[in-house]
Amino acid sequence: MNYKNLLLAFACFGIFSCSKFDLSHFKDHEKNTKEDPSAFSEIASLDIGEAGAAEISAYDPKTKRLFVVNNSTTNKIDVIGLQNVSSLAVIASIDVVKYGGLVNSVAVHDGLLAAAIESVNKQEPGKVVVFKTSDYSVVKVIAVGALPDMITFSPDGKYILTANEGEPDTDYKNDPLGTVSVISVREQFSVVNIDFSSFQGLQSDLQRKGLRVFGPNASFAQDMEPEYVAVSDDSRIAWVTLQENNAIAKIDLQSKSVTAIFPLGFKNYNIEPNAIDPSDRDSKITFNKWPVKGMYQPDAIAVLHDKGIPYLFTANEGDVREYNAFNEAKRVGSLTLDAAAFPNAAALLLPEQLGRLNVTATLGDEGKDNKYEALYSFGARSFSVWNGYTGALVYDSKNELDRKAVEPLFYDDGRSDDKGVEPEGIALGFVGKKNLAFVGLERADAVAIYDVTNPVYPSFLQILKTGDGPEGVLFIPAKDSPNQQSLLIISSENDGVIKIYAPKKL
Numbered sequence: 001m002n003y004k005n006l007l008l009a010f011a012c013f014g015i016f017s018c019s020k021f022d023l024s025h026f027k028d029h030e031k032n033t034k035e036d037p038s039a040f041s042e043i044a045s046l047d048i049g050e051a052g053a054a055e056i057s058a059y060d061p062k063t064k065r066l067f068v069v070n071n072s073t074t075n076k077i078d079v080i081g082l083q084n085v086s087s088l089a090v091i092a093s094i095d096v097v098k099y100g101g102l103v104n105s106v107a108v109h110d111g112l113l114a115a116a117i118e119s120v121n122k123q124e125p126g127k128v129v130v131f132k133t134s135d136y137s138v139v140k141v142i143a144v145g146a147l148p149d150m151i152t153f154s155p156d157g158k159y160i161l162t163a164n165e166g167e168p169d170t171d172y173k174n175d176p177l178g179t180v181s182v183i184s185v186r187e188q189f190s191v192v193n194i195d196f197s198s199f200q201g202l203q204s205d206l207q208r209k210g211l212r213v214f215g216p217n218a219s220f221a222q223d224m225e226p227e228y229v230a231v232s233d234d235s236r237i238a239w240v241t242l243q244e245n246n247a248i249a250k251i252d253l254q255s256k257s258v259t260a261i262f263p264l265g266f267k268n269y270n271i272e273p274n275a276i277d278p279s280d281r282d283s284k285i286t287f288n289k290w291p292v293k294g295m296y297q298p299d300a301i302a303v304l305h306d307k308g309i310p311y312l313f314t315a316n317e318g319d320v321r322e323y324n325a326f327n328e329a330k331r332v333g334s335l336t337l338d339a340a341a342f343p344n345a346a347a348l349l350l351p352e353q354l355g356r357l358n359v360t361a362t363l364g365d366e367g368k369d370n371k372y373e374a375l376y377s378f379g380a381r382s383f384s385v386w387n388g389y390t391g392a393l394v395y396d397s398k399n400e401l402d403r404k405a406v407e408p409l410f411y412d413d414g415r416s417d418d419k420g421v422e423p424e425g426i427a428l429g430f431v432g433k434k435n436l437a438f439v440g441l442e443r444a445d446a447v448a449i450y451d452v453t454n455p456v457y458p459s460f461l462q463i464l465k466t467g468d469g470p471e472g473v474l475f476i477p478a479k480d481s482p483n484q485q486s487l488l489i490i491s492s493e494n495d496g497v498i499k500i501y502a503p504k505k506l
Contacts, residue, residue, distance in 0.1 A: 035478070035486055037431040038461040039504035040449060046088040046498045048078050053496030056472040057489055058108040060133040061480035065091075066489065067113055067133070069472075071102045072496055077115060079136070082482045085500060094136050099127050107160070108133060109153035112185075114160050116148035123147075123174045128162060128183060140189045145179035150228045154235035158185055159253060163226035163240055164193070172216050172325040178224040180240055180249075182256050192256045196249065197221040199261055210263035212245045212295070214362045216326050224249075227319075230303040232310055232388075239312055239388060241298045243319045248301070248312065248391060262391025267294035267380045273398040276381060280417040281351040285406055287399055290354060291342065294318075294380040300426045300473070303388060304435060304455050310388030311455040313437055315423040318379020320358070330361045331417075332375060341373040356417035381420035383439045385455055394456050404463050405444040415443040428452070429475035431486045431503055436461070438488055440470040447473065447490055447501075466499055467492030 048054055049072035056069045059082070066080040070093070079092040096103045096117055105116040113131040126148040130139040145164030152161055160183040168175035179193045199206070200220040203213055215223045227243040231253070238251040242261070250260040269276050274294075275287040298314030305311070320329045333355030337345035348354045357377055364374040381402055385395035402420045405411040411421065425440030437450045437458060445466050450458040472491035481487050488501040 034506045035432045035503040036506055037434040037436055037451065037503060038449075040462060040464060040488060040501045041504070042464070042499055043502045044085050044088050044500040046080065046090075047496055048080075048090060048498065049073065049496035051494050051496070053078075053493070054467070054472070054491040054498050055493040056105045057474050057491045057498065058106040058113065059474060059476050059480070059489070060108045060111070060113070061476075062111050063133050064482045065133060066498075067094075067106050067108065068491060068498065069103050069106055070496070075101065075103050075117075077103060077106060077113075080498070085483050085487070088498070088500075092136065094131060096129065099129050099141065104147075104149050105151040105162075107151045107153050109157045112139065112153075114151050114153065116144075116151035116162050118147050118149075122167060123169055123176050126162075126164065128160060128181070130160070130189065142181075142183055142189050142191050144181035144183075144191060145193050146176035148181065149226075152229050152231060154231045154238075154253065155233055156235040158235060159183060159231075160185060160189075161229045161231065161238055163229050165225045165227065166222065167225065168215065168218070168222075168323065170324040172323055175215060175218050175222045177221050178226050178242070180226050180229065180238070180251060182238075182251075182253060194251060194256055194258060195221045196224040196258055196261070198258060202261075206247075206261055206263050210265035211247050211261065212362070214328070215321070227298075228300045230301045230312065232303060233305050237310070237388070239301055239303065239310075241301050241314060243297050243299055243317070244321060246295045246297050248298070248314070248386065250388070260391070262386070264296040264298070264386075264391075264393075266376065267296065267382070267396065269294060269377075275399055276420065277402070277413070277416045278354055278357040278377075279352050280414050281356055285411060285413050285416070287403065291348070292354065292357065292359070292375045292377055294377050295360070296380045296384060297378060298384070299424045300440075302426050302428045302437075304428050304452065306455050311394065312386040312388045313426050313428065313452070313455075314384050314386065315426040315439055316380035316382050316384055317422055317424045317442070318377075318419045320360075320378055328360045328362050329358050329378070331355065332357045332359055335359075335361075335375075336371050338367075338371040338373045358418050377419075379419040379422065381423070383423050383426060383437070385452075385458070395458060397458070400460060401439065401441060401448055404448060404460060405441060405446055408463060408465075410441075410444040410446045410463065410465065412443050419443070421446070425471060425473035427473040427475045429477060429486065429488070432506070436475075438473050438475060440466070440473045440490065442469050442471070445470065445492070447488070464501060466490045467495050467497030469494030
């Protein structure tokens with residue numbers, strides 16, 4: 001071997017021995033490509049309780065354990081061993097009663113389990129409790145904003161973030177700020193609670209674009225209700241759904257400040273691709289055009305980076321403010337429709353037409369005379385893709401989720417008057433050279449799988465039956481999986497059932 005070839009050999013050795021180009025990465029990728037992304041099937045199931053169990057799950061690749069929220073009997077986190085995926089069992093439980101009220105969400109990173117726990121009085125500050133995944137010992141207890149409903153780690157593990165809804169009490173006399181807590185893991189778990197008060201001056205402009213600010217006597221910051229958080233691959237930006245407000249907020253994690261609020265506008269159900277079935281009293285499922293708009297109101301959010309653009313995937317569930325002192329939901333049949341806007345108002349008010357549809361009373365009465373010129377329903381019965389830099393809509397699944405749920409008889413016509421299949425959870429994963437989106441459909445008890453390799457043009461692959469009320473949607477890549485297979489884990493809150501799915505091996 002001559003001198004140049006020797007140098008080349010050493011250079012190649014150095015490249016492939018460094019962690020960035022670890023050969024195991026290529027082996028993991030090779031394993032992953034030997035799976036069919038369009039052929040998932042159930043491989044395991046476990047029932048851990050009744051309603052309130054199995055809401056959200058998080059997986060630790062170090063210990064091969066699944067941590068599952070369980071509020072069915074007592075507030076706890078169940079630990080499930082996944083060393084043998086075909087034989088699931090609860091191996092331990094972590095009692096969280098002493099830390100407050102319900103545990104709402106869990107997340108795992110590098111041997112740490114973080115749990116979001118609301119206060120017994122939901123309007124008081126909640127807590128994040130950090131445990132070791134190895135022995136469940138407590139590492140830190142951190143006070144955060146009111147009603148931490150979702151928790152996640154940034155990809156680099158530097159931050160723990162919680163979406164703190166800050167819901168009011170039932171009399172609407174105590175309405176805490178909606179906030180996002182950013183906890184710096186490597187700085188002794190110091191916390192910054194970010195609110196939205198700096199956007200107060202932009203309220204009118206944002207409302208014209210579709211932002212909803214409507215709580216009785218609530219300030220702008222009180223009215224914002226963070227629901228779910230996604231973080232960019234480089235851990236520099238977070239996006240937060242403001243579900244009731246019909247918006248997404250963008251947060252700079254370095255300055256720990258809100259830099260933008262993207263109002264999401266409204267969906268037109270009076271065009272054929274968006275046709276809906278709005279009645280639960282017509283004894284059939286038919287999709288037709290109707291003079292109604294939908295508020296996107298996303299719950300879960302996930303981010304996929306492609307060609308330098310962060311694409312935000314949202315599950316457009318919809319949500320209603322229902323309190324003793326304030327309830328925005330009304331049946332169309334109980335409203336007076338403006339005759340000029342709705343010439344066929346008498347027919348529309350019938351139960352088999354629009355009469356049973358739930359809409360908000362806070363929008364549509366432009367003249368403030370109790371005559372509605374427009375109707376706005378909750379959620380968009382879809383998942384959407386948005387540009388994370390601009391907030392622009394780049395894709396919506398229109399009515400495809402409802403239609404795909406009808407084919408295998410998953411669609412519950414009793415929910416037609418509300419939010420259809422009610423997309424709630426969403427997760428992204430890479431299988432067999434394809435980027436996939438997994439969309440949990442709470443009222444259809446199903447999960448839909450899409451090829452999102454081109455995030456602007458997702459294509460439907462498959463729909464699978466789940467437990468009752470799928471809430472948690474979790475993807476485990478093959479490289480982290482206990483059985484070296486990509487795994488999809490769905491946890492359902494209404495029956496406490498956890499189901500695990502895997503793609504067909506090629």
